[in-house]
Amino acid sequence: MAKLPMLYLSCDKDALSGPIGEPHLRRLISPDMSVGSVAFITSIAGAKQPEIFHQCGKSSLAEHLQSLMAGREFDVAGSRDPGLEVLAETMIALAPEEVIELRLNTGMTSDSYRQIGRCLEVFRDQGVLLICLDQKETGEGDMTHHQPHDAYFRNLMQQWEYEQVWLQAMSRSSLRGRRNTSARDAPVADPTCVLNTAFSLGGLKAPQRVFGIALNEDSQSLAGYGWMQ
Numbered sequence: 001m002a003k004l005p006m007l008y009l010s011c012d013k014d015a016l017s018g019p020i021g022e023p024h025l026r027r028l029i030s031p032d033m034s035v036g037s038v039a040f041i042t043s044i045a046g047a048k049q050p051e052i053f054h055q056c057g058k059s060s061l062a063e064h065l066q067s068l069m070a071g072r073e074f075d076v077a078g079s080r081d082p083g084l085e086v087l088a089e090t091m092i093a094l095a096p097e098e099v100i101e102l103r104l105n106t107g108m109t110s111d112s113y114r115q116i117g118r119c120l121e122v123f124r125d126q127g128v129l130l131i132c133l134d135q136k137e138t139g140e141g142d143m144t145h146h147q148p149h150d151a152y153f154r155n156l157m158q159q160w161e162y163e164q165v166w167l168q169a170m171s172r173s174s175l176r177g178r179r180n181t182s183a184r185d186a187p188v189a190d191p192t193c194v195l196n197t198a199f200s201l202g203g204l205k206a207p208q209r210v211f212g213i214a215l216n217e218d219s220q221s222l223a224g225y226g227w228m229q
Contacts, residue, residue: 004035005226005227006201006227007131007225007226008148008194008198008207009133009222010136010148011133012136025213034127035092035094035096036097037061037096038091038092039065039099039123039131040087040099041101041131041132041197042101042104042135044104044105045106047103047104047106048105050105050116051102052078052101054080054081055099056085057096059098065100065120065123066078068122084101084133088129091131102116104194108187110188110192113196114199115200117197117201121200132194134195149210149223157195157199161205211225
């Protein structure tokens with residue numbers, strides 16, 4: 001089975017409720033790739049803990065993820081919410097066996113979001129399409145929600161990748177106990193919560209693909225990154 005890509009998508013919240021460019025979305029997934037289930041990773045401000053929403057199909061994937069996150073000491077609630085089922089079916093040729101949504105709370109550290117990414121990475125080799133969906137409220141400007149093609153995100157991920165090289169080097173050094181961890185212990189900005197998890201799922205490296213798709217006649221679009229390896 002070919003390894004599925006890991007996608008990071010950014011769009012207006014209300015854009016997904018209108019007509020969607022189905023042919024364009026399906027181009028994100030190669031026809032020779034077999035998708036069994038779909039897992040969305042989103043975020044919401046004000047929540048106290050991550051939540052897993054079972055959208056459709058069996059509940060085995062949701063239960064497995066809940067167990068993996070509990071193993072890393074994340075307290076996770078679970079319930080049912082079919083809000084993203086239609087989007088999942090739009091993106092793949094056949095109806096998925098199961099669709100779940102992992103809704104992250106904001107205000108955690110970058111290390112916490114990347115730990116969650118490590119919980120999810122096992123699914124990439126098991127026919128589960130992982131989609132980090134970063135939705136902005138209608139009316140939010142670029143100052144509060146940068147677009148994937150902006151230099152802001154490119155520079156940010158370049159910095160993260162550079163930091164990982166140094167962290168690996170320091171882990172083999174006698175100085176590893178002296179490094180400053182304050183940056184990793186500070187809460188990250190809300191717009192980068194989902195991106196931190198995507199970066200972790202992408203192997204802590206820059207994505208191999210950048211794309212943009214027009215969704216409707218109101219100039220609303222969906223843009224993002226693809227980690228293909």
